[in-house]
Amino acid sequence: MASKTVIAKYSVNRDEFEIFVNADLAYDYVTGKIKDPMRVVEVEEVFKDANKGERQSEEHIKKAFGTTDFAAIAEHILKKGNVPITTEQRQRLAEEKRKQVIETIAMNAIDPRTNAPTPALRIENAMKEARVSIDPFKNAGEQVEDVVKKISMILPIKFANVKMEVTIPADVANRCYGTLKQFGLKSEQWLGDGSLQAIVEFPAGLQNDFYQKINNATQGRAAVKIV
Numbered sequence: 001m002a003s004k005t006v007i008a009k010y011s012v013n014r015d016e017f018e019i020f021v022n023a024d025l026a027y028d029y030v031t032g033k034i035k036d037p038m039r040v041v042e043v044e045e046v047f048k049d050a051n052k053g054e055r056q057s058e059e060h061i062k063k064a065f066g067t068t069d070f071a072a073i074a075e076h077i078l079k080k081g082n083v084p085i086t087t088e089q090r091q092r093l094a095e096e097k098r099k100q101v102i103e104t105i106a107m108n109a110i111d112p113r114t115n116a117p118t119p120a121l122r123i124e125n126a127m128k129e130a131r132v133s134i135d136p137f138k139n140a141g142e143q144v145e146d147v148v149k150k151i152s153m154i155l156p157i158k159f160a161n162v163k164m165e166v167t168i169p170a171d172v173a174n175r176c177y178g179t180l181k182q183f184g185l186k187s188e189q190w191l192g193d194g195s196l197q198a199i200v201e202f203p204a205g206l207q208n209d210f211y212q213k214i215n216n217a218t219q220g221r222a223a224v225k226i227v
Helices: 023-030 058-065 070-080 087-108 120-129 140-151 170-182 204-218
Strands: 005-012 015-022 047-049 109-111 161-168 185-190 196-203 223-226
Touching: 005 023, 005 070, 015 023, 015 058, 015 070, 023 070, 023 087, 058 070, 087 109, 087 120, 087 140, 087 204, 109 204, 120 140, 161 170, 161 204, 170 185, 170 196, 170 204, 196 204
Parallel strands: none
Antiparallel strands: 005 015, 015 047, 161 196, 161 223, 185 196
16 A cells, blocks of 8 residues: 555444545545545445455445445545544644634624624634634534634624615616625616615625625715615
8 A cells, every 4th residue: 555545434333434545635535625535545445444454245335325336435434434634634624624614603793782793803813712622524614603602702793694775876787786696686676767776685794895895896886774
């Protein structure tokens, strides 16, 4: 085996399922840089003890995964099982997940006292103060709720959507239509003077981004109000 070959493991009902994978490519798969699990696999075989070369039985494989298709099994093991990575890779992955968690919270959260968006830096500082740890192997979205609970005593925060009515002058209405769709266009009405009146709804944390894009597109001539 090549020096960068490691064993990815998955256990179910006391049965072990192991496959040989390339360590660097496995990390790329875990982080989403590679989509095809077969690019990661070194040997197209499922073992019960890879170090001893003992193959897992087809019966146990079928029972555990509901299929004997190797690509589907490899994907399951890589996503749900234990994929060995280096300490450096683990730290890098945890940092990437931490950034994703912060971005998700900042996009969706507001300060309930002011209804203003919560800046990413304040969220990051609250996580440090609360000593929040991030699981490098768990989906970032699945960790958001737990993180919010831990930082809420330090930073008042809640998730909410905001609904806005936007009136755009006729000469720039078509130019803004794509932005309105991007931010959740709910309804539209073309007025007699050719201007566009629309209702959009989007995560409250994106308010500043919305204002900036609409103002840039209309040279600050759009009328925007929360409804």
